[in-house]
Amino acid sequence: QQQVKQSPQSLIVQKGGISSINCAYENTAFDYFPWYQQFPGKGPALLIAIRPDVSEKKEGRFTISFNKSAKQFSLHIMDSQPGDSATYFCAAECGRNRDDKIIFGKGTRLHILP
Amino acid sequence: EAGVAQSPRYKIIEKRQSVAFWCNPISGHATLYWYQQILGQGPKLLIQFQNNGVVDDSQLPKDRFSAERLKGVDSTLKIQPAKLEDSAVYLCASRQSGLRADTQYFGPGTRLTVL
Numbered sequence: 001q002q003q004v005k006q007s008p009q010s011l012i013v014q015k016g017g018i019s020s021i022n023c024a025y026e027n028t029a030f031d032y033f034p035w036y037q038q039f040p041g042k043g044p045a046l047l048i049a050i051r052p053d054v055s056e057k058k059e060g061r062f063t064i065s066f067n068k069s070a071k072q073f074s075l076h077i078m079d080s081q082p083g084d085s086a087t088y089f090c091a092a093e094c095g096r097n098r099d100d101k102i103i104f105g106k107g108t109r110l111h112i113l114p
Numbered sequence: 115e116a117g118v119a120q121s122p123r124y125k126i127i128e129k130r131q132s133v134a135f136w137c138n139p140i141s142g143h144a145t146l147y148w149y150q151q152i153l154g155q156g157p158k159l160l161i162q163f164q165n166n167g168v169v170d171d172s173q174l175p176k177d178r179f180s181a182e183r184l185k186g187v188d189s190t191l192k193i194q195p196a197k198l199e200d201s202a203v204y205l206c207a208s209r210q211s212g213l214r215a216d217t218q219y220f221g222p223g224t225r226l227t228v229l
Contacts, residue, residue: 044205089157102147
């Protein structure tokens with residue numbers, strides 16, 4: 001099974017700082033890259049997603065940067081707030097009739113210091 | 115809009131016992147997924163339904179796991195017999211269609227502990 005490698009495993013950031021989480025993938029058939037936020041006791045919730053035909057996507061304080069040649073993508077949280085403290089998962093998807101249709105990274109536990 | 119509903123929220127069983135989980139997706143959502151999330155890891159896709167047909171079950175351990183979505187609405191996932199390594203949170207998710215542009219909505223999950 002192809003993997004999506006996510007780093008770091010955990011991250012502590014001061015309030016107001018930038019939180020950055022990185023993911024790398026192997027399968028070039030992946031064509032959709034979402035990020036999910038998960039709070040304890042809840043299911044993951046879609047935060048932002050990007051397709052490989054763009055290098056950056058921004059929604060509010062959340063930005064995805066995408067490097068197709070390096071097969072890497074990152075989530076950046078600007079002006080991080082204590083309410084952003086959660087576990088973040090990157091994922092990669094590809095279409096039907098391909099292997100590894102939906103693969104999640106192992107997650108990053110983010111803690112924002114007040 | 116009501117979210118994805120799952121029950122039970124928690125289940126504790128002995129190994130070799132059977133267990134079943136239930137999921138009711140968001141109304142009108144054609145695609146339904148079951149994931150297994152082991153503590154400290156990301157969700158792992160077990161099975162994907164499009165309406166009442168199976169799209170992908172390549173990672174479902176078919177010797178002990180089974181799932182159905184008979185009327186294309188709610189779904190059940192069964193484990194028989196359970197093993198210790200099945201301890202995990204089982205997440206159900208749904209999508210309006212099979213298109214990746216549609217948001218995948220997750221339920222709160224069922225936490226299974228196998229003793």
